[in-house]
Amino acid sequence: MPQTSRLAALLIATSALMPFGANASQIDDIKEFFSTADIVDGPSVVDCTLSGGTEGSCFSITVKPSPKDYTPGPWCPTNIADGADKGGIWFLDGQVQDVDGDFISRLAEIYGDTEWQLFDAESGDIRYTGTLEACEAAARPDVDPEYQNYCVQCLPEYLPDDASITYVIPMTPVMLDEPADTTRQGSGLAYNGIRLDGPAPLDAILAAHTVAPFDDCGGHVNPNVGYHYHAVTTCLGDAPAATTDTADYGPQIGIAMDGLPIMQHNDDVADKLDMCNGMMVEGVGYLYFAGAPGDNAILGCHVAEVGCTLEEANGTCDASAPMRHGPPPGGGNGQPGAPRNDG
Numbered sequence: 001m002p003q004t005s006r007l008a009a010l011l012i013a014t015s016a017l018m019p020f021g022a023n024a025s026q027i028d029d030i031k032e033f034f035s036t037a038d039i040v041d042g043p044s045v046v047d048c049t050l051s052g053g054t055e056g057s058c059f060s061i062t063v064k065p066s067p068k069d070y071t072p073g074p075w076c077p078t079n080i081a082d083g084a085d086k087g088g089i090w091f092l093d094g095q096v097q098d099v100d101g102d103f104i105s106r107l108a109e110i111y112g113d114t115e116w117q118l119f120d121a122e123s124g125d126i127r128y129t130g131t132l133e134a135c136e137a138a139a140r141p142d143v144d145p146e147y148q149n150y151c152v153q154c155l156p157e158y159l160p161d162d163a164s165i166t167y168v169i170p171m172t173p174v175m176l177d178e179p180a181d182t183t184r185q186g187s188g189l190a191y192n193g194i195r196l197d198g199p200a201p202l203d204a205i206l207a208a209h210t211v212a213p214f215d216d217c218g219g220h221v222n223p224n225v226g227y228h229y230h231a232v233t234t235c236l237g238d239a240p241a242a243t244t245d246t247a248d249y250g251p252q253i254g255i256a257m258d259g260l261p262i263m264q265h266n267d268d269v270a271d272k273l274d275m276c277n278g279m280m281v282e283g284v285g286y287l288y289f290a291g292a293p294g295d296n297a298i299l300g301c302h303v304a305e306v307g308c309t310l311e312e313a314n315g316t317c318d319a320s321a322p323m324r325h326g327p328p329p330g331g332g333n334g335q336p337g338a339p340r341n342d343g
Contacts, residue, residue, distance in 0.1 A: 026171055030059050033255070037193025038064040040164045041313055045171070048317040050305035051185075054174045062166040062313045063193035065226025066156055067217075070235065072227050075213040075220060076128035076151035080105040080119050088213035088220070089231075091202065095294040096231070099213040101126070104151065107211070116209050118149050126151055132158040132223075139222045141201055143208035152205070152212040154221040163226055165195065166310040168317035170259040173286075173304040179276050185306050185319065186228075187299040188256035188288075191239055194219065195228035195309075196254050196262065199296045218293060225309075232265060232290035232298055239264065249281065253290060258304035262288045276301040 030043045041062040048058035066072070077087035080101035087099035092110070097103060104126055107116035119126045128151040129138050135154035137144035143152075167189050187196040205212050214220045218231030232253060239251035249269065254262040260278070266289050272279050277300050278288040291297045308317035 027059060030061075030255075033191055033252075034061060034063075034189075034193060036068060036191065037061075038066060038068050039193065040064060041166075046168060046317070048168050048170070048307055049320050050170055050174055050307060051180070051319040052174065052176060052305040053320045054170075054305055056174075057171045058168045058307050058317060059171055060166060060168045060313075060317075061189070061193075062164050063189075064164050065159070065193075065195065065228065067192050067194055067227070069192065069238075070217070072156055072217070072219055072221070073153075073215050075099070075153035075215060076126065077101050077104060078126055078128065080124040080126065082126075088215045089218070089293075090211055090213055091200075091231070091294050091296045093294075094292075096233075099151075099211065104211075107209075111206065113209075116149065118151055118209075118211075129153055136223055138210060139212065141204040143204075143210055147208075147210065149209045152210050154223060156221055156227055158221070158223065159226050164313065165225060166313045166315065167257075168307040168310060168319075169255060169257060170305065170307055173259040175286075175304045176302070179274075179301040179303045180306075181301050185257050185309050186225075187302075188254045188262050190229065190232075190236060190254040191252075192236070195225055196232070196256075196290075196298050197225070197228045197230055198298075200230045202296060229298065230296060231293040233293050236264065249287065249289070256288055256299065256302060256304075257306040257309075258302045259307075260286055260288055260304060262290060262299070265290045265292055267292075274300075274303075276303050278303060 027043055043059040043061040045057050046060045049055050074086060075088040077100055082101040084098040084100040090097045090099050104118050108114050129135050135158055138147035138150055138152040139154050187198055190196050214230055217235035218233045219227050219229045221227045236253045239253045250264040250266050252261045253264050256262050269289060273289060277291050278286055280286050288299055306319055308319045
């Protein structure tokens with residue numbers, strides 16, 4: 001049986017057939033799934049408390065926030081004469097837009113706001129963040145006024161050489177009565193060890209007359225989590241082979257923070273997905289499907305209790321602690337299984 005098939009079976013079916021726990025076969029398959037990630041430590045079994053208060057076993061894996069199979073970028077073009085090869089992508093009206101020089105020059109027209117002016121009118125040079133200090137001042141919700149009307153980019157080399165993140169994910173999914181907007185922990189982890197993040201704060205970015213492009217792989221860098229994805233594009237097309245049971249649905253590209261599989265985006269099932277971007281598949285179980293690249297939502301929410309992301313590899317995961325202080329902004333969503341309205 002292919003590794004992905006065994007992994008999907010263990011991550012889905014055991015939620016109904018086994019108590020919340022762990023076994024050696026699961027860890028072996030998880031290790032194989034993340035074999036192309038830049039792993040610092042793990043995967044290993046640890047005790048954890050999930051977002052709903054369930055106590056049990058999770059797998060812990062510590063990874064460097066950088067892909068091993070390609071070099072991230074580029075993000076910001078430097079002149080309005082630059083073509084698409086000198087910049088990344090942006091989300092515009094649900095579609096992916098190349099961030100080339102022409103796009104930067106037309107921002108006032110695109111957004112109907114004459115205060116947009118990211119470039120020098122005489123030279124055509126684009127203002128972009130080119131230092132760590134500028135990155136830290138601009139890549140935050142309250143953009144420093146000095147960096148309004150900038151193309152915002154943070155470079156991988158700004159991160160410490162030993163930068164890493166630890167993900168603590170349930171070995172067995174514990175389904176919720178109702179889905180929860182718990183994507184502040186991240187949506188999940190791609191098979192190459194890169195964070196699959198929640199939606200980018202586009203309104204805050206645009207309100208400061210800035211753009212913070214993603215590279216063609218749907219990723220960019222911030223000082224807190226390093227390189228991470230806000231969209232799943234063709235760069236994750238080399239995922240492990242599809243399983244026999246899920247061959248009609250595409251490859252599994254990641255594991256959600258609640259332990260359920262995340263499949264590649266699939267237009268054929270888009271109208272069947274619930275608001276979390278998932279559905280029940282007969283004979284398999286619940287599967288998430290990554291949102292379309294322009295949706296700014298890899299997942300819409302989680303249908304099971306989530307684990308933790310930790311800055312310290314030896315930290316303790318209690319994902320219920322922040323939940324006791326109230327839900328995140330935009331809190332609970334509807335029931336899984338009901339098709340969403342894509343408008």
